[in-house]
Amino acid sequence: MRHYLVLLLIPIMFLLSACTDNEEEISDIENPEKVAVAFFEALYNEKNAKKAASVCSPRLARIVNHYKSPNAIARHLFNMSYDKVDIKPDDSGVKVREQFKDAAVITVYFDGTYQNGRFKNVKRLSLIQIDDHWVIDKILKDPF
Numbered sequence: 001m002r003h004y005l006v007l008l009l010i011p012i013m014f015l016l017s018a019c020t021d022n023e024e025e026i027s028d029i030e031n032p033e034k035v036a037v038a039f040f041e042a043l044y045n046e047k048n049a050k051k052a053a054s055v056c057s058p059r060l061a062r063i064v065n066h067y068k069s070p071n072a073i074a075r076h077l078f079n080m081s082y083d084k085v086d087i088k089p090d091d092s093g094v095k096v097r098e099q100f101k102d103a104a105v106i107t108v109y110f111d112g113t114y115q116n117g118r119f120k121n122v123k124r125l126s127l128i129q130i131d132d133h134w135v136i137d138k139i140l141k142d143p144f
Helices: 002-019 032-045 049-053 058-067 070-077 091-099
Strands: 084-089 103-114 117-130 133-139
Touching (some): 032 049, 032 070, 032 103, 032 117, 032 133, 049 058, 049 070, 058 070, 058 133
Antiparallel strands (some): 084 103, 103 117, 117 133
16 A cells, blocks of 8 residues: 555655746846846745845845745835735936946835735835845835
């Protein structure tokens, strides 16, 4: 009986391992706007806290990892909760980034739903460049 159980469990394990998402890091880190959007996409739409922490500075990553769940990070660090959200960067910050090549301040716009209500929000992030890769260094105060 055990042999049949083992023979049944092995194919099931292979099928389940094929369904998991192995992408635990954000790979497009050459552009600060894309890093900021990918951070929030990982946090709000993919619900993956480790992936979001992969583009943070060591200090901010330690804070993000402290909360463990994406819902706790969203609630405590950003005071925003969404079921589904559309995330867009502000396009007017390009001139600032060109002026200061190793630092950027990115404004991100949110338009999403939470418990059947529609909510819009704005957040600002400070990004720095470390070894030709952009990482989120600070969460700035709300602009409004």
